[in-house]
Amino acid sequence: MLKISQRFFSSTCRTAQQQQQQPLMIKNSRIAASVILTRAPQITRSATPFEQAYFDYKEKNERQTSAVFPQDFYFKKGSVAERRWKEDVQARDAAMKDPSVSLTQAIQQQQQQQDTTTTTTTTITGTPIQILDRTTQADKDNDIKKLDRALQHNLYLIVKQHQQWQFPQTDLQANEYLHEAAERHLSESCGKDMDVWFVGRQPITFYKQSPSRKEDTEGLKARMYAGQVKPNNKDVSDFAWVTKDEMATYLSPDYYKAIKDSLGDL
Known part of the structure; x- marks a missing residue:
C-alpha cells in the first residue's frame, strides 16, 4: 500500500511539473x-538651437534691465578679485554687442584665459571649475x-x-x-x-x-x-x-x- 501511494505521489508531482x-x-x-x-x-540633454537662443536672449535682457552692481562695496581696490571682476564685466559688455555670443560663453572664455595666463589667482580664489566632456x-x-x-x-x-x-x-x-x-x-x-x-x-x-x-x-x-x-x-x-x-x-x-x-x- 505504501509503494502504491509513493508511485501515485511521484507521478502526480511529475504531471504537475510538466504542466507547469x-x-x-x-x-x-x-x-x-x-x-x-x-x-x-x-x-541633462543639450539644449536645441532654439532653446539656446531663447536662454541667451533672456540672459541678456535680464542684464540690460538689472540694477548696477556695487562693486566698490564687495571688492577691495587693487585686489585680484576686483581685477578679475572687471575683466568679467568687459567680457559681458562685449557679448551684449555680439548676438552670436552668449554671456555664459563669454565668461567661460574669459575664465579660461585667466587660468592659463596666471597661477596666482588659482591659489587665491580656489580651484577653477572644470566642465567635463559630455562624451x-x-x-x-x-x-x-x-x-x-x-x-x-x-x-x-x-x-x-x-x-x-x-x-x-x-x-x-x-x-x-x-x-x-x-x-x-x-x-x-x-x-x-x-x-x-x-x-x-x-x-x-x-x-x-x-x-x-x-x-x-x-x-x-x-x-x-x-x-x-x-x-x-x-x-x-x-x-x-x-x-x-x-x-x-x-x-x-x-x-x-x-x-x-x-x-x-x-
Whole structure:
C-alpha cells in the first residue's frame, strides 16, 4: 500500500511539473513575456538651437534691465578679485554687442584665459571649475556593451536570442504571471548581477508574431540601476545597450515598428 501511494505521489508531482513547464496556449497561440530594460539618462540633454537662443536672449535682457552692481562695496581696490571682476564685466559688455555670443560663453572664455595666463589667482580664489566632456571613452570607442555611453539618452537592453536581436523574451508557463516570467527569464539568461526594478505588472507594448509562428509577445517595463549583463550563452549569445535610434539597425522592421512608440527618445 505504501509503494502504491509513493508511485501515485511521484507521478502526480511529475504531471504537475510538466504542466507547469508547458507554454501557456490561448487560441492556439503562445504567450511570451519580454523585458524592456532601461538605463535612464545620466546627464541633462543639450539644449536645441532654439532653446539656446531663447536662454541667451533672456540672459541678456535680464542684464540690460538689472540694477548696477556695487562693486566698490564687495571688492577691495587693487585686489585680484576686483581685477578679475572687471575683466568679467568687459567680457559681458562685449557679448551684449555680439548676438552670436552668449554671456555664459563669454565668461567661460574669459575664465579660461585667466587660468592659463596666471597661477596666482588659482591659489587665491580656489580651484577653477572644470566642465567635463559630455562624451565618454565608450562613446568614442562605440562600445555598445558599456553602460557609460550616450549619457544624455535612455539605453535599452537588447539580446541576441535564437539568432536574432530582440528584448529578453521567454514563453509564459502555466500558472505563471507575466511579470514572474519576465523576472525569471531575465535572471536566468542575463545573470543575477543586476539591480533591476520592474515599473509595473502590466505590459506597455504588444507584438503579434506572424501567423506561422503563432506567438504573442507582451513587453514589461523595467529600470536598470546597477550591475551588468552576464549572458548564459544558452538562451542569450550576445547583448547590447543601445538608444532608440540605434535599435532600428538591430531589430527587424516589423518588431521595431511594433515597439518603437513605447520607447522614450531621451
